[in-house]
Amino acid sequence: MEKYLEQIQTWLTEHPDMDTLVKLSLLLIGAWLANFIVKKVLLRGVLTVMSYTPAGKDRELLERNVIARISHVVPALVLSYGIFSVPGLPEAAAIVVSNVSKAFIVLTIARAISGVLNVINTLYERQPDAHERPIKGYLQVVTIAIYAIATILVIAALIDKSPVILLSGLGAMAAVLMLVFQDTLLSLxxxxxxxxxxxxxxxxxxxxxxxxxxxxVIDIALHTVKVQNWDKTISTIPTKRFISDPFKNWRGMQESGGRRVKRSLMLDQNSVHFLTKDELQGLRRFRLLKDYLANKQQEIDEWNQKLKEEGKEPVNTRRISNIGTFRAYCLNYLKNHPRIHQQMTLMVRQLNPTADGLPLEVYCFTATTEWVAYEGIQSDIFDHLISILPEFGLRVFQHPSGVDMREMVTQLKQNRHTET
Incomplete structure (x- = not known):
């Protein structure tokens, strides 16, 4: 066996080109074998061991391929140091292969570290309070720094120079870097x-x-914040806009447990009047008004008694109005509503009269913050209030429409016909 090996070695010595080709082939085969052994044996063994741990059963973590990326370093190491053992190969070619292999190793390690940071972010986001203190932006800064260092090392490896030489020139490039990474710095x-x-x-x-x-908000990153709108579209906003631009965050409402209702009924001011005895008697049927009418009547009677002779004239006395009674009814209705938050501000008030009527504003909070339920509660309240208005002799104001004009003309014609 040794005799055959000596003969092969002698023959290769006599034919240097073949010697170079054979040993270069052996080097490539060795790199391929190293890659095969690492991936098919060591990597599979590591994954098998990990499968017995919680991390090994986590598909999302396995998809990061951190270990697979590190395994690419082995064949690159074989090429980087084995290329110089190939005889007859031009020195420049060997240096280029070695430098490219070293650059590939640096880039692979940087990508592996980036994968580790992604795993850290994934594990952190699973914490119950992770949404309160997201770290994705910080990890992205670290990733950028790692790739910046890797870029310097890759360039140094390709040109076969010390990284210190490249770093010494960064001072002169500071202004350029500030300009290039302006958005990144502002986002940071x-x-x-x-x-x-x-x-x-x-x-x-x-x-x-x-x-x-x-x-x-569905994602907060270094440069952008993703917001899924209610129409299911996704808006991507630069992170810095949340510092420079005004915006409204509804978190306080969601955490309070109640959502505000602030809506007005526009009442026809011509329908406002003092209640007659018959109207008062009819309104005493309302369970929600019994205490109010009794207390209000007692208060008014005590007031009017002090007027003595002047109290004989109705214009000098206080009387109960239909709009005041309706306002009291609205307030008591809300206080007895099971879906209204009773520990938050609750009131019914008049606003300044307008050309569109007298606004009677309902100001309260629902006992839920869910959008659909909130809209249902709000609508139910105003359905009831608008429907019960005629009981108080009140009308909702609205601008005349074509139907109103036709009815008016019809009524005028009927009146003329009756007169004739």
Whole structure:
């Protein structure tokens, strides 16, 4: 066996080109074998061991391929150091292969570290309070720094120079780097402010009318914040806009447990009047008005008794009005409503009269913050209030329509016909 090996070695020595080709082939085969052994044996063994742990059963973590990326370093190492053992190969070619292999190793390690940071972010986001303090932006800054260092090392490896030489030239490039990474630096500052001041979290309902954004925050990254609007479209907003632009965060409403109802009934001012005895008697049928009417009547009687002779004239006395009684009814109705939050502000008030009627504003909070339920409660309240208005002799104001004009003309014709 040794005799055959000596003969082969002698023959290769006499034919240097073949010697170079054979040993280069052996090097490539060795790199391929190293890659095969690492991936098919070691990598599979590691994954098998991990399968018995919680991390090994987590598909989302396995998809990061951190271990698979590190395994690519082995064949590159074989090429980087084995290329110089190939005889007859031009020195320049060997240096190029070695430098490219080293650059590939640096880039592979950087990608592996990036994968580890992604795994850390994934594990952190599974914490119950992760949405309050997202770290994705910070990890992205670290990733950028890693790739910046990797870029310097890759360039140094390709040109076969010390990284210190490249770093010494960064001072002169500082202005250029500031210009290139201007958005990144602004986004970094914005991310720090957002996180430290707890401005927004994943899951918050935010509204930015100037950008036509209205929906839930689904992702907070270094450069962008993603918001899924209520029409299911997704808006991507630069992170710095949440520092420079005004916006509304509805988190306080969601955490309070109640959502505000602030809507007005526009009443026809011509329908406002004092209640007659018959109208008062009819309104005493209302369970929600019994105490109010009794107390109000007692208060008015005591007031009017002090007027003595002047009290004989109705214009000098206080009387119960239909709009005041209706306002009291609305307030008691809300106080007895099971879906209205009784520990929050609750009132019914008149606003300044307008050309469109007298606004009677209902101001209260529902006992739920869910959108659909909130709209249902709000609608039910005003359905009832509008429907019961005629019981108080009140009317809702609205501008005349074509139907109103036709009815008016018809009524005039009937009146003329009756007169004739």
């Amino acid at each position: 500052v914005a991310s720090v402010q957002i996180s430290s001041n707890d401005i927004i979290r994943v899951g918050d309902w935010v509204e930015m009318p100037n950008l036509n954004v209205d929906g839930d």
